[in-house]
Amino acid sequence: MLILLLLLCVLGYVLVRKRRTRSGWLMFGLAFVLMLASGCGPLPAWLLVHLQAPYATRPTVTWAPRNAIVILGVGTSRVIGTNQVGPTVFAGNRLVEGYTLYRQCKQSGNDCKVIVSGGDPFRNGVPEATAYGELLLGMGVDRSDLQLETRSFNTWQNAQFVQPMLKAYAPQRVVLVSSAVHLRRAQMYFEHFGVDALPVRGDYADARISWFPNGWNVSLTEFALHEYLGILTFHVYNVMGWNAPPSRYGAP
Numbered sequence: 001m002l003i004l005l006l007l008l009c010v011l012g013y014v015l016v017r018k019r020r021t022r023s024g025w026l027m028f029g030l031a032f033v034l035m036l037a038s039g040c041g042p043l044p045a046w047l048l049v050h051l052q053a054p055y056a057t058r059p060t061v062t063w064a065p066r067n068a069i070v071i072l073g074v075g076t077s078r079v080i081g082t083n084q085v086g087p088t089v090f091a092g093n094r095l096v097e098g099y100t101l102y103r104q105c106k107q108s109g110n111d112c113k114v115i116v117s118g119g120d121p122f123r124n125g126v127p128e129a130t131a132y133g134e135l136l137l138g139m140g141v142d143r144s145d146l147q148l149e150t151r152s153f154n155t156w157q158n159a160q161f162v163q164p165m166l167k168a169y170a171p172q173r174v175v176l177v178s179s180a181v182h183l184r185r186a187q188m189y190f191e192h193f194g195v196d197a198l199p200v201r202g203d204y205a206d207a208r209i210s211w212f213p214n215g216w217n218v219s220l221t222e223f224a225l226h227e228y229l230g231i232l233t234f235h236v237y238n239v240m241g242w243n244a245p246p247s248r249y250g251a252p
Helices: 002-017 021-039 042-055 092-107 128-139 155-169 180-192 215-240
Strands: 066-072 076-078 085-087 111-117 146-149 173-178 198-201
Touching: 021 042, 021 215, 042 180, 042 198, 042 215, 066 092, 066 155, 066 180, 085 128, 092 111, 092 128, 092 173, 092 198, 111 128, 111 155, 128 146, 146 155, 155 180, 173 180, 180 198, 180 215
Parallel strands: 066 111, 066 173, 111 146, 173 198
Antiparallel strands: 076 085
16 A cells, blocks of 8 residues: 555656646545545455455354364564564464364364464564464464474465365364455465365454544555455466466365
8 A cells, every 4th residue: 555655656746747737636636545545444444344244253163073273374573682483463363263263173072183374484584383383382282283384475375385284184174264354365275275164263353444544544454455466366367377276185
């Protein structure tokens, strides 16, 4: 969103310099309207409702004899002045939701694995899966039930690299845990690789309607646009034949 606003302002400046004043001021006006719509809340509220609505209600999970709970990473943070690397502030609810589902599964008497997916895209020296896994072990997940996928740098690779792990374990129920804003794209990618997962949200974001722009709303606009761009890219790549072929994790 910020890049779009900057481009509109630069375009407006160039047009004014070229004496196309009306067009230039139109670009400035459009940038101003988008800034208000984003920062004051109407734009992110509209974008988010179409992404999150299907995941607003948490589903009741019917556990099978063999189950896999897949938790998707959302980055790590380095603690200044130490060598510690931990989950970002946005990862907490995903971990809590994943652990809650794990306990429910174990209490049902069925077999359950937790698969944490995430490499080190922020170059902090520790994969997301490793950092998250340590916390899950501390919360009470049995080490024998925890599997880490540490290579993926994005959601597409989350699905691509988790798929063979699921194939090896052969669960009868797969639960996919991520943020509500992210689940639509994540579910689409996992389905492309043949993973029929039940999506469960770890968190749900809402815009704050206000008279003055605020950074939270701008950030939500950025998050939502990133998801829509990822969905659009997926469809374009399918049309162009650039995506990896669809597959089933149960296939030989």
